[in-house]
Amino acid sequence: xxxxxxxxxxxxxxxxxxxxxxxxxxxxxxxxxxxxxxxxxxxxxxxxxxxxxxxxxxxxxxxxxxxxxxxxxxxxxxxxxxxxxxxxxxxxxxxxxxxxxxxxxxxxxxxxxxxxxxxxxxxxxxxxxxxxxxxxxxxxxxxxxxxxxxxxxxxxxxxxxxxxxxxxxxxxxxxxxxxxxxxxxxxxxxxxxxxxxxxxxxxxxxxxxxxxxxxxxxxxxxxxxxxxxxxxxxxxxxxxxxxxxxxxxxxxxxxxxxxxxxxxxxxxxxxxxxxxxxxxxxxxxxxxxxxxxxxxxxxxxxxxxxxxxxxxxxxxxxxxxxxxxxxxxxxxxxxxxxxxxxxxxxxxxxxxxxxxxxxxxxxxxxxxxxxxxxxxxxxxxxxxxxxxxxxxxxxxxxxxxxxxxxxxxxxxxxxxxxxxxxxxxxxxxxxxxxxxxxxxxxxxxxxxxxxxxxxxxxxxxxxxxxxxxxxxxxxxxxxxxxxxxxxxxxxxxxxxxxxxxxxxxxxxxxxxxxxxxxxxxxxxxxxxxxxxxxxxxxxxxxxxxxxxxxxxxxxxxxxxxxxxxxxxxxxxxxxxxxxxxxxxxxxxxxxxxxxxxxxxxxxxxxxxxxxxxxxxxxxxxxxxxxxxxxxxxxxxxx
Numbered sequence: 001x002x003x004x005x006x007x008x009x010x011x012x013x014x015x016x017x018x019x020x021x022x023x024x025x026x027x028x029x030x031x032x033x034x035x036x037x038x039x040x041x042x043x044x045x046x047x048x049x050x051x052x053x054x055x056x057x058x059x060x061x062x063x064x065x066x067x068x069x070x071x072x073x074x075x076x077x078x079x080x081x082x083x084x085x086x087x088x089x090x091x092x093x094x095x096x097x098x099x100x101x102x103x104x105x106x107x108x109x110x111x112x113x114x115x116x117x118x119x120x121x122x123x124x125x126x127x128x129x130x131x132x133x134x135x136x137x138x139x140x141x142x143x144x145x146x147x148x149x150x151x152x153x154x155x156x157x158x159x160x161x162x163x164x165x166x167x168x169x170x171x172x173x174x175x176x177x178x179x180x181x182x183x184x185x186x187x188x189x190x191x192x193x194x195x196x197x198x199x200x201x202x203x204x205x206x207x208x209x210x211x212x213x214x215x216x217x218x219x220x221x222x223x224x225x226x227x228x229x230x231x232x233x234x235x236x237x238x239x240x241x242x243x244x245x246x247x248x249x250x251x252x253x254x255x256x257x258x259x260x261x262x263x264x265x266x267x268x269x270x271x272x273x274x275x276x277x278x279x280x281x282x283x284x285x286x287x288x289x290x291x292x293x294x295x296x297x298x299x300x301x302x303x304x305x306x307x308x309x310x311x312x313x314x315x316x317x318x319x320x321x322x323x324x325x326x327x328x329x330x331x332x333x334x335x336x337x338x339x340x341x342x343x344x345x346x347x348x349x350x351x352x353x354x355x356x357x358x359x360x361x362x363x364x365x366x367x368x369x370x371x372x373x374x375x376x377x378x379x380x381x382x383x384x385x386x387x388x389x390x391x392x393x394x395x396x397x398x399x400x401x402x403x404x405x406x407x408x409x410x411x412x413x414x415x416x417x418x419x420x421x422x423x424x425x426x427x428x429x430x431x432x433x434x435x436x437x438x439x440x441x442x443x444x445x446x447x448x449x450x451x452x453x454x455x456x457x458x459x460x461x462x463x464x465x466x467x468x469x470x471x472x473x474x475x476x477x478x479x480x481x482x483x484x485x486x487x488x489x490x491x492x493x494x495x496x497x498x499x500x501x502x503x504x505x506x507x508x509x510x511x512x513x514x515x516x517x518x519x520x521x522x523x524x525x526x527x528x529x530x531x532x533x534x535x536x537x538x539x540x541x542x543x544x545x546x547x548x549x550x551x552x553x554x555x556x557x558x559x560x561x562x563x564x565x566x567x568x569x570x571x572x573x574x575x576x577x578x579x580x581x582x583x584x585x586x587x588x589x590x591x592x593x594x595x596x597x598x599x600x601x602x603x604x605x606x607x608x609x610x611x612x613x614x615x616x617x618x619x620x621x622x623x624x625x626x627x628x629x630x631x632x633x634x635x636x637x638x
Contacts, residue, residue, distance in 0.1 A: 008564060055205055070390070095565060107174040110194055115163050116203040117516065120154045127216040130191045133209060145214060150239040152186055152212050159206075159241070159269055162297060176297045179409050181210055184238035185243065188213045189407055212236070227251025241267045249387060252633075255325075256282040271296045283314030283328055295343060295628045298356065298393055304340040305631060311335075315374040329374035339364035339631040341387075356413075357392045364632040377504065381425035385432065385632040389417030393627045396442050400481050400488055400540055402594075412452060413627040414439040423458060430458040430467065434635055438627065443480075448489075450476040450625060456635035457502075469501045470635040476622065486542040492622055494534040501568050503528055510638070517559040518578040520600035520615045522607045527561035529570045536621070538584065548585040553596065555580050576605045 123130065124146040127137030129605045137143045144469040160180045164319035174192050181190035188211045195205040215236035221229040233245045243265040250258045259281040266274045279286040294300075314328030341362030348355035366383040392413040401408045414437075421432035434456030442448045457469035473496040482489050498510055509526030512518060517532045539552040557578040563572035582598030596617045603611055 008081065016460070073434065080187055103439050107194060109205050110169055110174070111171045111200070113169050114203045115165050115167055115169055115206060117205045118165055119207045121209045122152050122154060122157060123209065123211045124151055125149050127210045128211055130209045130211050133225050144176050149212065149214055150236065152236060152241070153208065153239045156241045157181070157208065157210060158237065159267060170299060172298055174242045179467070180296065182407060182409060184241065186213060186241055187211065193491050224251060286310070294630065295341065301343055302341065307337045309335045330372045331370065331374050331378055332372040333368055333370045336367040341629060356394060357390060360389050360391060360629045362387045362629065374542045379425040379427055381423055383421060383423045385419055385421035387417055387419045387632040389415060389629060389631060391415045391627055401489065410442050411624050411626045412440045412442050415627045417629070419456070419632055428462055432456065432458050432634060438625065440627065445480060447477065447479040450474070454635050466502050468503055470637050471499045472635060473497045487539055489537060489539040492536040492538065494622060495532065497531045498637070499529045499568060510610055512559040512561050512576060515621065518557040518576060518602065518623055519555065519617070520580060520598060520613055521576070521578055522613070523605050525561060525605065527563040527570065529562040529568055531560040531570050533558045548587045551584040552600065555581050555585050578602045
């Protein structure tokens with residue numbers, strides 16, 4: 001009786017609030033608003049859902065999916081099979097959007113505090129979530145997959161942190177560490193938290209949660225009877241972050257019936273990586289070893305690398321008569337490459353805010369020595385380059401860019417650099433000059449826009465002759481994320497141009513196949529200049545098929561190629577085009593996360609007779625360009 005009286009009193013006390021909520025709900029139902037959102041503790045927050053009433057939907061793909069959902073809930077054998085294959089349960093991570101905030105200021109209030117403790121929790125690949133730490137593997141497949149996986153060691157995670165126990169917490173160290181963890185190949189996602197309950201005015205306790213990918217991968221591609229490709233890889237060998245890659249192809253039609261490519265990468269402390277690499281394909285063999293350290297963070301002061309590469313290559317003399325084989329002349333050489341860079345912080349006139357700009361100077365020496373050469377144009381040379389530049393880097397977080405719901409870091413900022421060099425060779429010494437400028441911006445409303453331009457050329461001293469010049473530009477734009485029911489999509493636009501002038505005779509020209517131009521296009525056509533335009537629409541669906549998230553892809557590509565000798569502008573020729581549809585399947589838990597199955601049609605230039613081609617691709621076609629300095633280099637002509 002007492003409990004009933006208390007319940008009635010509480011109900012009467014909250015009756016005005018209930019009436020107000022019902023009134024708001026009725027108004028909201030008429031206007032079809034978003035649902036309330038839960039509060040979360042880190043930089044993630046819930047974004048509204050935009051689901052329409054199912055009774056008002058037209059007969060479209062969303063209605064078909066609704067019917068398929070109902071079918072998976074049936075208790076028949078067919079319904080249970082469909083339920084095992086398709087998963088329409090909206091993930092908790094997917095319901096949570098992201099505050100598109102500037103990461104540099106996320107933990108400013110904890111700068112210069114002493115790190116008292118660091119707690120690291122490394123999660124296996126299957127069944128766990130950094131957004132929901134209480135989540136556990138739910139079925140035998142997830143538990144079996146985790147039993148075959150070696151979890152990333154805590155020592156490897158500590159290698160990627162910019163702070164240590166007992167040291168002062170530098171500005172941006174927490175956000176930069178979180179970004180570096182997410183960008184490693186062996187980790188799917190990562191979160192860095194400050195324990196606000198135990199933090200004091202002079203010390204902090206930090207908690208880190210990481211989630212692995214299933215690092216072991218293997219593939220087999222059967223191309224013909226007695227011909228195929230075998231690939232084996234492990235990007236987190238023994239949980240230490242070592243990367244092993246092998247690719248063996250057999251049954252080739254070329255005079256060399258097989259090819260092999262392999263590499264092994266070992267990470268060390270202070271972000272130093274060592275790599276050995278071997279490649280053996282038809283008329284090309286390469287052995288290489290390198291040690292490198294890049295400007296991995298905003299506060300990195302020194303970067304550099306040293307490498308040695310030895311190659312044996314066969315160069316065709318000229319095009320043979322029809323039906324006759326090519327004649328190759330050996331070009332054997334070695335390349336020694338060393339560079340070193342230094343970044344300087346700029347003074348800030350805003351108290352409590354560090355200037356994000358960096359002034360960077362670097363120098364590089366490339367020595368090329370030939371032991372066998374096909375003609376006198378292949379010269380022994382020592383190229384010395386020096387670069388001075390200004391860089392500003394900022395990072396945002398968002399979802400559904402190149403992944404399916406995982407946190408992705410978006411680089412923005414600007415860069416301006418000038419490179420000068422001197423090429424000492426056995427024929428005539430040359431100067432080299434290059435200029436590069438790039439900028440990028442991102443907003444939740446307008447999307448992402450990246451612009452860059454680069455120009456470089458050698459100038460021969462004795463007659464001021466410009467040689468091997470190249471002007472390249474790039475524009476990458478993708479729209480904001482659009483929503484229709486459970487579907488989400490973006491539009492991508494990408495433009496690249498490479499205009500070569502005064503290239504050397506016999507120099508290999510530019511291709512327009514694959515990632516260089518038309519995706520799925522197969523051709524050996526080359527030219528001195530090219531202009532490429534790519535458009536793509538990606539639709540992210542709520543469908544999960546055997547652990548693979550499914551997205552639809554449609555693309556239109558066009559490429560202009562200057563094929564005539566001495567022709568610098570490619571627009572006089574008819575463009576090569578490509579049109580395609582397909583699926584993008586992404587499994588966040590395996591090493592090869594994205595697989596694309598596409599059907600392309602190419603009206604002209606394609607090697608197939610009817611212009612159609614079905615192809616797959618495991619590499620992302622689009623990617624971000626960071627605003628950090630790499631090694632000084634000449635403008636790449638490829």
